[in-house]
Amino acid sequence: MNNKFVYAPGPTDVRENVRLERAKVTTNPDVDEEFVEFYKCTCEKIGKIINTNNSIYILSGEGILGLEAACASITESGDRVLVIDNGIYGRGFKDFVEMYGGEAIYFSGNYDNEINVDELSRFLEKDHNFKYATIVHCDTPTGVLNDLSKICVLLNTYGVLTVVDSVSAMGGEEIRVDDWKIDIALGGSQKAFSAPTGLTFVSVSEKAKKAMENRKSPVRGFYCNLNIWKNYYKDKWFPYTIPISDVMGLDRAVQNILDEGVENVLSRHEKIADATRNAINEYGLELFLDGGYSNTVTALKVPENIGALKLKDHMLKKYNTLIITSLEPYNDIILRIGHMGENARLEKITYALNVIDNGLKDLGFKSDKELVTLFNKYLKD
Template sequence: MDNILLMLPGPTTVAPRVLKAISDSIVNHRSAIFGEIFTETTKLMSEVFQTKNQSYLLTGSGTASMEAAIANVLNPKDKILNVVGGKFGQRFMQIANAMGGNTQELAIKWGDAVSPEQVKEVLDKDEDIKAITVVHNETSTGVTAPIEEIGKVMKNYDALYIVDAISSVGGDRVEVDKYGIDICITGSQKCLAAPPGMAAITLTDDAWKVIDKVDSKAYYLDMKKYRKTGAGTPPETPYTPSVSMIYGLAEALKIIKEEGLENRVIRHEKAAKTVKNAVKSLNLELFPKEEISSSTVTAVKMPEGVTDSDFRGTMRNKYKVELAGGQDHLKGNIFRIGHMGNISYKELAITFSAMEMTLKGLGLDIEMGASLAAVNESYL
């Protein structure tokens, strides 16, 4: 297989230790030995969510946890406020619509961030809103939402506060208890740097109170079943979980603990700052304003006269560095550099070296070495 450097907002490169862990022998998922692994993994997951509450592992990608977050708390026609400033905010609303919810869209221009005041304004006008969804790190636009400040607003309302932190948990600050988040979700293949295939969800007592009253149509993702089997001896999941991916997730979470969550966040912030400086040194333009730009993925406007297929195609095929493109109407207009998971100096030096050669090769007037100097400056 080509040894491609993944500079993607997921999936991210997985440490050899994690790959070794997933190759371990399969055990019975209804056994004491698996119960121990499962308990340890959920505990580590709660530590990374920074919550005292139980976390639950779902076999499925991040979208499974989005669906679990909505399907369990919404009766048909219940009002839900969806903050939509990109692809994933939109997905939350699509899921809520699919569940028969009465969705209220708080539309944010793609590339901008929602403000706590905007949320407050809507909630003040409509006391029937039962829940609100916010995407912390809108991976499609590279924008971070102020979830701590929105949390302060949410303390004054009964509505449940649901946060998609799929591309931020383990890379940016997501302090679930401190921010007052009722339901927080994440996925394995982003900042946690585990293989794709697992999702996690954590819920407060307030969320459970709602769940216990809702006549949910969820079956595979019925959280009441996860609560029941998770509390058994040994703790289990209702259906067969991906045993191997749980081994991998457990190892990835141990790595996070060893690094230290705060150190890891600081490492991501440094990578993000470096990427932004390097991008600007090549006279490329950031898509969102720098103040709201993500710590885990940077969206950059495609330079004039350069096509996505030429740019990302050359990066990938000639230099073996894979970047992400834009989604929906941003396709071809932006590219995205993922710097989540295990990214540090080496990966950034290779990426910008390749980017300079690619852009030069495509006829842009690039000052060779400028972005490498920005990277070196950061890590000197």
């Protein structure tokens, strides 16, 4: 637990003012109605970032809680659910669907590119009898970004509800929940919002609420039941004790984004991501993706004679820097650069690129160029 430099696609660095906010003396969130107002205000601030007037709930649990809660709250036995699959987390939605009695049907795309919307459209022309569809905005293991503005609008034309995992994109990529007809959008505190791990936030449309309220059978379980939140503000009563310090920290992190300006934050992510990808290409490395690049995660292929795991271990041992690989089957192929949230800062990305450059050359990679110099070359004003 020494003071190592960590540069990963979440959890991200947490700004000092967020850490200090979590250290403040708190009230009792179970009985103090002022906290109910504070909580609702935080939800409304998140709504400004993701462009929605839908209800937003902050749940006590890491981002996976939101994914399961969405599936638990909508799925009934025998429901057909379209699982849009072009990444490890996209494919993983099947487990949640089936856990709650649904029938998961895959629409699969290549894992090195975004979902082809034309192919999805042709698929839906033949089969669109689905209660809802699951989509991952940015699939973190590869950094692939799917175009929600087309996918969710298309699904909406067939009356298919949409559940979107935007945990690794929200806050670093534009998301327009209302305009793009997203019924449930899921985010997490530890990614581009740069708050400590432990909270997930969920926006729920009126159509999604009706689907959850008009079930023929009750939701299995309590903690993953989004229906328990519907009257919290009217009743001034939470369904369980809220981790107040975590919410206070999240509120400060959200305010940091609003103070900088959402458009400025998105532009910062885009500039750093573009310069990173261009630098990697000119340096002589290969990006994992052929298209659908996210502005929050860049996945680069590590040469086979070195291996991603060996490079990761070497950088940690020699430079006290933790830059992580991917999940299986890519864990020895991909190194992931998580330029999201507070990690999307020039002083941090340049340090990470310098360590990657040195680490590769230590292990025998040949290049007469420097990643940081190339990054600065491509960085736009």
